[in-house]
Amino acid sequence: MDTSEDILQQRSPDLVRGSETARPAKAARLSPSFISWLQAGPMMLVFLAFFLIPLVFVVIVSFWDYNEYQLLPAFSGRGYTDTFEGCIAQLPDLCTIAKTYLKTLKLCFLVWAITLFIGFWVAYFLAFHVKSKTWQMGLSLLCTIPFWTSNVIRMIAWIPLLGRNGLVNSGLMKTGLINQPVEWLLFSEFSVVLALVHLFTFFMVVPIFNSMIRIDKSLIEAAYDAGATGFQTLVNVIIPLAKPGIVIGSIFVITIVMGDFITIGVMGGQQIAAAGKIIETRVNALQFPAAAANAVILLVITFLIITMMSRIVDIKKEL
Amino acid sequence: MTETTKKTGVSRRTLLKGTAGLAGLAAGSGAITGFPYVMSAEPKVLRYLGTAVNEGDDISKQCLKDTGIKIEYITATTDDVTKRVMTQPNSFDVLDTEYFSLKKLVPSGNILALDAKKIKEFDNITPVFTKGETPGGKKIGNQGTAPWKVLYLEGKDSKTFSKTATEFVTLIPTVYNADTLGIRPDLIKRPISSWSELLNPEFKGKASILNIPSIGIMDAAMVVEATGKYKYADKGNMTKEEIDLTMKVMTEAKKAGQFRAFWKDFNESVNLMASGETVIQSMWSPAVTKVRSMGIACTFQPLKEGYRSWASGFCVSKGVSGAKLDWAYEFVNWFLSGYAGAYLNRQGYYSAVLSTAKANMEPYEWAYWMEGKPAEKDIKAPDGSLLEKAGAVRDGGSYEDRMGGVACWNAVMDENDYMVRKWNEFIAA
Numbered sequence: 001m002d003t004s005e006d007i008l009q010q011r012s013p014d015l016v017r018g019s020e021t022a023r024p025a026k027a028a029r030l031s032p033s034f035i036s037w038l039q040a041g042p043m044m045l046v047f048l049a050f051f052l053i054p055l056v057f058v059v060i061v062s063f064w065d066y067n068e069y070q071l072l073p074a075f076s077g078r079g080y081t082d083t084f085e086g087c088i089a090q091l092p093d094l095c096t097i098a099k100t101y102l103k104t105l106k107l108c109f110l111v112w113a114i115t116l117f118i119g120f121w122v123a124y125f126l127a128f129h130v131k132s133k134t135w136q137m138g139l140s141l142l143c144t145i146p147f148w149t150s151n152v153i154r155m156i157a158w159i160p161l162l163g164r165n166g167l168v169n170s171g172l173m174k175t176g177l178i179n180q181p182v183e184w185l186l187f188s189e190f191s192v193v194l195a196l197v198h199l200f201t202f203f204m205v206v207p208i209f210n211s212m213i214r215i216d217k218s219l220i221e222a223a224y225d226a227g228a229t230g231f232q233t234l235v236n237v238i239i240p241l242a243k244p245g246i247v248i249g250s251i252f253v254i255t256i257v258m259g260d261f262i263t264i265g266v267m268g269g270q271q272i273a274a275a276g277k278i279i280e281t282r283v284n285a286l287q288f289p290a291a292a293a294n295a296v297i298l299l300v301i302t303f304l305i306i307t308m309m310s311r312i313v314d315i316k317k318e319l
Numbered sequence: 320m321t322e323t324t325k326k327t328g329v330s331r332r333t334l335l336k337g338t339a340g341l342a343g344l345a346a347g348s349g350a351i352t353g354f355p356y357v358m359s360a361e362p363k364v365l366r367y368l369g370t371a372v373n374e375g376d377d378i379s380k381q382c383l384k385d386t387g388i389k390i391e392y393i394t395a396t397t398d399d400v401t402k403r404v405m406t407q408p409n410s411f412d413v414l415d416t417e418y419f420s421l422k423k424l425v426p427s428g429n430i431l432a433l434d435a436k437k438i439k440e441f442d443n444i445t446p447v448f449t450k451g452e453t454p455g456g457k458k459i460g461n462q463g464t465a466p467w468k469v470l471y472l473e474g475k476d477s478k479t480f481s482k483t484a485t486e487f488v489t490l491i492p493t494v495y496n497a498d499t500l501g502i503r504p505d506l507i508k509r510p511i512s513s514w515s516e517l518l519n520p521e522f523k524g525k526a527s528i529l530n531i532p533s534i535g536i537m538d539a540a541m542v543v544e545a546t547g548k549y550k551y552a553d554k555g556n557m558t559k560e561e562i563d564l565t566m567k568v569m570t571e572a573k574k575a576g577q578f579r580a581f582w583k584d585f586n587e588s589v590n591l592m593a594s595g596e597t598v599i600q601s602m603w604s605p606a607v608t609k610v611r612s613m614g615i616a617c618t619f620q621p622l623k624e625g626y627r628s629w630a631s632g633f634c635v636s637k638g639v640s641g642a643k644l645d646w647a648y649e650f651v652n653w654f655l656s657g658y659a660g661a662y663l664n665r666q667g668y669y670s671a672v673l674s675t676a677k678a679n680m681e682p683y684e685w686a687y688w689m690e691g692k693p694a695e696k697d698i699k700a701p702d703g704s705l706l707e708k709a710g711a712v713r714d715g716g717s718y719e720d721r722m723g724g725v726a727c728w729n730a731v732m733d734e735n736d737y738m739v740r741k742w743n744e745f746i747a748a
Contacts, residue, residue: 068422068423068426068731068735069405069423069424069426069427070405070426070427082736082740085740096740096743096744096747099747099748100743100747103747156586156590159590159594159596160594163594163595163596164594164595164596165594165595166594183524186596187579187580187596265583266587268580269578269579269580269581270530270580270581270582270583270746271573271578271580271581271746272746273743273746273747277743277746278743281532281739281742281743281746282739283402284398284399284402285398285532285533285735285736285739286401286402286405286423287736287739
């Protein structure tokens with residue numbers, strides 16, 4: 001959100017200056033900052049109506065009380081105290097919420113690292129090795145194929161492949177590499193990470209590709225002329241210039257994985273805790289304030305991660 | 320909203336009357352030849368919120384044919400049905416929901432009880448609901464939210480369940496069943512007779528339960544009781560200590576790798592069983608049927624500790640009144656009149672009014688599904704596909720044996736909030 005507003009704000013002075021030279025009389029009446037507000041206005045309104053206001057409601061409800069069948073609009077910290085139940089009493093054992101977040105963060109880190117690695121090289125290939133624009137287009141569209149089927153079907157499709165009697169296991173057994181089917185292929189952290197990577201690498205590819213395609217090819221030639229090896233060019237030229245794409249892609253992947261409960265649920269055999277899963281269970285039990293409290297906690301943690309990332313790279317500046 | 324639509328409807332109709340009176344006459348004459356409702360000016364439409372269990376296309380088609388009421392299904396999961404009643408009570412007319420959710424729905428005031436006097440077959444509803452016993456007189460287990468505990472309200476707008484029969488019925492029963500564990504006899508290769516087998520280390524990594532807390536904990540309680548670790552006063556209404564104990568047993572099993580996966584959705588349970596990922600798991604009757612129709616051996620295994628049962632029924636939204644309420648009664652009466660009951664019985668569920676369903680089934684079908692006798696002919700599903708070859712016997716046997724063997728009912732506990740938290744802890748363990 002910030003970024004798009006920022007683009008508008010950065011660009012608008014140029015636009016205003018352009019019109020100043022053409023029609024000086026009109027431009028004098030509308031101040032540049034007013035035009036900027038006007039340009040950012042529609043997006044801001046949408047943002048306000050569909051994001052900020054609902055979010056405020058979530059925060060308010062998280063401090064309400066509830067019973068079996070309704071919300072009680074009286075101040076109560078119950079949603080939060082219940083959530084952190086046992087966090088001090090159970091020490092040194094971890095409480096439910098701490099365990100859940102540790103697991104979620106671990107999955108998140110793994111998925112982020114793998115999608116970044118794969119996404120970076122796919123984007124690199126598309127940007128620097130595929131010369132024709134048509135092919136670049138076609139190949140990036142290919143990356144969207146995982147999105148052509150429904151979430152559930154896509155995940156159910158893993159069972160015949162990774163299951164106890166699945167293709168991978170029967171293949172390994174036939175080659176004699178294993179005697180017993182490997183159980184950790186499915187309904188495990190492995191399968192969760194696999195499915196998430198399969199789904200979300202695309203969100204890494206697009207922004208990184210977008211950053212890379214904008215790198216001036218003459219910079220790479222210059223590096224080559226100056227005697228840089230391929231590796232040096234990569235580390236000193238391409239990666240720094242692709243950083244905004246890397247950060248944006250990372251934000252996409254991290255926010256999605258932090259809130260995911262469907263993929264983790266199905267691929268983890270519903271046995272792996274996830275921050276989103278807690279919210280789902282609470283909502284299904286009609287305990288909306290507790291669900292809202294968990295949503296606020298999830299939001300705060302995700303926000304902290306993103307703030308840390310934008311500390312490393314100033315996206316506003318880079319764009 | 321309805322006011323305005325009605326008004327425009329009327330004015331449009333008057334307009335139509337003036338300009339196309341002949342067409343009206345044609346429609347009228349059509350009524351005599353046997354298509355009375357299709358031509359009717361104001362279509363009778365009911366929005367029907369429920370789970371997929373009762374929502375067959377055949378049922379709605381037959382209903383339109385017989386009564387002229389067009390049913391618009393709104394399908395949701397059990398949890399989402401409850402959520403919708405709470406948050407959008409005006410988004411449906413007829414509600415088909417489970418008895419255990421009444422503890423939440425009735426106090427919310429979002430649903431209306433139906434008048435027993437307007438239900439033609441009310442006195443013929445199986446005594447399972449009204450008395451807690453089978454037609455043959457067997458007493459049924461009353462742990463949990465048994466339907467007869469929540470069947471009547473004290474008054475029209477009362478929020479208190481009545482202990483004695485009144486004319487205000489919370490839910491007119493539609494469908495119910497007795498659930499147990501499903502097993503793969505071809506992979507287990509020995510008889511299974513107790514719920515405790517679910518935690519038998521022999522099936523390590525090959526067991527599953529369902530991940531709907533309020534139902535899952537009941538299955539867990541059946542297991543705990545079967546292992547002899549504890550005897551509950553009421554499995555459907557545990558104390559905090561009992562919840563802790565139950566979850567502790569389950570957590571230990573989970574940590575030891577007993578469970579392959581938990582399932583939440585009908586198709587998930589079918590997949591787990593059919594693919595051999597699990598060999599023993601809590602299951603629903605039609606899911607077992609589906610696995611079997613794939614040519615894979617699967618038994619809905621009767622167990623000595625008994626069944627966990629569930630039941631659902633009809634009520635209406637508080638927003639329903641006038642003509643719409645009449646249609647709702649007409650629809651509920653039609654539902655109990657036999658066609659739908661026979662349809663449900665043929666899927667392995669049970670219908671509320673047995674006599675009318677029987678009249679709509681072939682004698683050999685009734686003998687197989689309800690009397691536990693070997694099938695005289697091939698048994699077919701409502702869609703015509705083959706379910707069982709001649710000679711097969713239904714798992715668990717007759718209606719008397721199955722419903723009479725019910726030990727507890729799906730429930731919402733007083734400590735529901737605590738239980739949900741503990742369930743999350745169990746998943747995180």
